[in-house]
Amino acid sequence: MTDGTERVRLAVVTVVRDDRAGLLATRASLRAQTVAAYDWFVADGGSVDGTARWLTRHGKEAAWWRSSPDRGLYDAMNIALDAIAAGAPSGGPSPSHVLFLNAGDRLADERVLERLLPILAERPDTGLFYGDALEELTGGRLAVKRARSHRRALLGMFTHHQAMVYRLASLSGIRFDLRHGLAADYAFTLAVLGHGVPAHRLPLSVCIFAPGGRSQQDPARGRREQAIIRRELLGLGWMSNATIWALQWLALTLRQTIPWLYAKYRFSPNERSFLS
Structure with a gap:
């Protein structure tokens, strides 16, 4: 390889609990990639x-794995980040970037890594890369949910967390804040941006987001x-926060009551709305 991609290796972190089918779906998505430069x-x-039993039998497919009680999704992510920082037991090349792809989430297609690694x-x-996400709508139809600019991060997550790739060198001293059971990924991303590292919008859809997560259950x-x-x-003061809260509530209400109208704006090929 002569394009510098030999210096790039992706750590894919998958957090799972009692979702063997989701874990296998994520695994299948990774195994389908045309480029295998990931751990x-x-x-x-x-x-x-049965998830733990499956991992015991197939653990060699992972650079690292554990099955043990934790304090939830973000604690598990922190544990995985610490394992990456400590180095994979295999002694192979160290990952340079990390993508969080939880059980049930999949890469958008089999060429995502082929397109991503050269970028x-x-x-x-660049400390943060982010792209679009495919979201499963009613009936199984996939629609592109366009990322907003990271410069509008005060409005909320500007794309799905599974569509973000972080440079590991930019995460020194940054971990998920366990005080936030649903929005720790937002705090994590703001902390990365707060360090002044460059961010780059990817020209591709990164993931297929599995619906029904905790943030959708308790918005x-x-x-x-x-x-x-x-x-x-x-x-931000209470007035600015209240305005943003009202916009988010409006977007959720629109999605629940008039889904076709929400889809027209939020899943449009053009970024015409800041509703999230």
């Missing part, structure tokens, strides 16, 4: 549905946590 790190929170190699000083809690994060990390 799989699997943090299982002590599953009792990472071309921008060695009010997610909005409350985001307000706390904006106050602590961005210094």
Whole structure:
């Protein structure tokens, strides 16, 4: 390889608990990639549905894995990040970037890494890369959910967390804040951006987002946590936070009551709305 991609290697972190089918779907997506320059790190929170047994039998497919109780999704992500920082037991080349792809999430197609790695190699000083996501709608139809600019991060997550790739060197001292059960990924991303590292918009869809996650089940809690994060990390006052909260509530109400109208704007090929 002569394009510098030999210096780039992706750590894919998959967090799972009692979702063996989702884990296998994520695994199949990784195995289908045309480029295998990645290491799989699997943090299982002590599953009792056969996931732990499967990992025991197939653990050699992962650079690192564990199955043990943890304090939740973001604690498991922190444990995996610490394992990456410590170095893979295999002694192979160290990953340079990390992507969080949880059980049930998949890469958008089999050529995602083939397209992604050269972009990472071309921008060695960029700390955060982010792209579009495919989201499963009613009936199984996939629609492109366009990423917003990272410059509008005060409005919330500007794309799905599974569509973000972080340079590991930019994560020194940064971990997921366990005070936030739903929005710790938002605080994590703001902390990375707060270090002043460059961010780059990817010209591709990165992931297929599995619907039905905790943030979709309890959106009010997610909005409350985001307000706390904006106050602590961005210094936003109550008036600005209230305005953003109202816009987020409006977007959710629109999606629930008039889904075709929400889809027209949020899944448009053009970035015409800041509703999230």
